[in-house]
Amino acid sequence: MIRRICLSLIILSLLVACKETSENKSIEKESGKSTETEIITDIDISDIPKKWTNVTEFENGAYFIFEPCDREIFGYSIKKNAEQWVFNSEGSHDITTYPIISAKINNAGALVITLKTEEKENPETDLVIVEYLKDRTKFNIEFLYEDSYELYTNELHLNKYEKLIQPCYECEKYCPEENPNFLKKIDVSEDRLINPGKNVGILKHNTVPTDISNLFRENQIIEHTNPPFNQEVTHIRLGDGNDIYIHWTEKPYQISYVRIAGGNSTFKTKEGVRIGSTIEEVEKMLWTQFQIRGFEIDRDLAGTVFKYNNPEYTQFQLKFKPTNQLPIEQFEQIMGDKPIPSSHYLLKEAGLIVEEILVLFNNKAATGEELYSDSELTIFDNKAYYKKQELYNGTKQLLELIENEETPECPVSYTFLYHPLSLLGHYYSYEKSEYGSIACGNSMQSEINTINLVTKEKVEIQDVFTETSILKALKKDSWIINKANEFSIDVNSLNNLDDIFSFIESLGVSTDKSSFAVLQKESNTSKFMVRLIGYRQNPIDKVILGLVLDKQDTKDTQNLRFGIGQFGNGVFPKN
Known part of the structure; x- marks a missing residue:
């Protein structure tokens, strides 16, 4: 999701600036063109906001402070070390520090901070904060030494932007300790709770066929055989769209898996996953990314989860279906049996939702109880x-x-x-x-x-x-x-x-x-x-x-x- 969002950032024109030390000139950006203007006013560095944080524009036109899961938020800071003002470039795994030579306002209203570098050929470079004097909450900053041109806000306006934290599972395979849903209680009754490997409502891993008549009414029970494998199946019709299908192993008869279907099903996992959950919701609820099989293949396999990054969900299978129609050239990209990451933008655009839930019972070593x-x-x-x-x-x-x-x-x-x-x-x-x-x-x-x-x-x-x-x-x-x-x-x-x-x-x-x-x-x-x-x-x-x-x-x-x-x-x- 984040990679897709990041690719959607507005591509801004790069303001090319150069330092002419003999004439003390800088460059401003004006209607996409570069023109030279004299720097005319010195400014006291102590009056400049000291913390500048990167602002990210998303597809809907909204702006956020985006906190990646693999590094710090990118930004700049101004600090005083002893008697020397310094400029820090922060955000990767290191902080790069530049001594400040001067700070001036040019006649276009931009703040130009001249920095000392360690480059022999370019011992000085300019950082330009465009339209610094205007009443704005975000500013274009060009840092010529790093060839960057992006939007930033300062500490005076930081609280006006919502922070968007990238989930750790987009950078790591397994990080349950950072899950904000951890220990969160879902409003679901015990007879509708899915606990993978353990139970589906009142069905337990040790339930046997002779128990069914004691657990459900006679008019709720339909017995039949699954044709491809001649597997015994018990269909339980609980009403109001709550249908479950119990697939039995061969002798000794035990539950192999339970299939949950029906658009109005009220069965949920302890994380809240249910029939109708979107693929984005499943990622957040389970706090993991996963891979699914493509579409237009075997009917039973199409859209099913191929592999979870979080191994605790090996007893839990989901089948997704698209709800939006994609252009044929896009739909072809999510066809076939090749695994597709759940973060793929086309899966989101296809509006994937959970169509079926399979809960496996045959692995007695399932974790999570x-x-x-x-x-x-x-x-x-x-x-x-x-x-x-x-x-x-x-x-x-x-x-x-x-x-x-x-x-x-x-x-x-x-x-x-x-x-x-x-x-x-x-x-x-x-x-x-x-x-x-x-x-x-x-x-x-x-x-x-x-x-x-x-x-x-x-x-x-x-x-x-x-x-x-x-x-x-x-x-x-x-x-x-x-x-x-x-x-x-x-x-x-x-x-x-x-x-x-x-x-x-x-x-x-x-x-x-x-x-x-x-x-x-x-x-x-x-x-x-x-x-x-x-x-x-x-x-x-x-x-x-x-x-x-x-x-x-x-x-x-x-x-x-x-x-x-x-x-x-x-x-x-x-x-």
């Missing part, structure tokens, strides 16, 4: 955010791993898993596991982390619970006692936590003081039942020590929001 949420913390099945700041994201890690490590000889087949364990106040414990094939070899590791949500730093067990209670509980643990006896070590000789953790690690158990989680609060006391977790590689096994501990802050002992076992994970089964 919300496990826990409060006013500050939201935990999904493979990612978590605190105050909308990302704590971890297994999907993003996998993408980065593939980009950095995959080669034709060594493909990456890897998995990152995160599972919440406990949340005590602002201390959050979770399990991280990763395994798979990488660099033509296999890798597998697991760890338990506990962090302070406010600082996002790891915390150790003695930061949360009293060291006295930890030391006492560990010395009484049966596993510690048995291992100490096995190696003829007196448990009482382990005088502090460092001694005990060093002893545990000497037994081939990988753990640290952050490797703990809370099971529950002990009834009728202020103590907490805590689990210290370690991993052993040879043989592969887990070591879990049960401790009853006193919390450091005894004023707040009731704030265990969830404990071990509430969510399924590799260490503890779900209660």
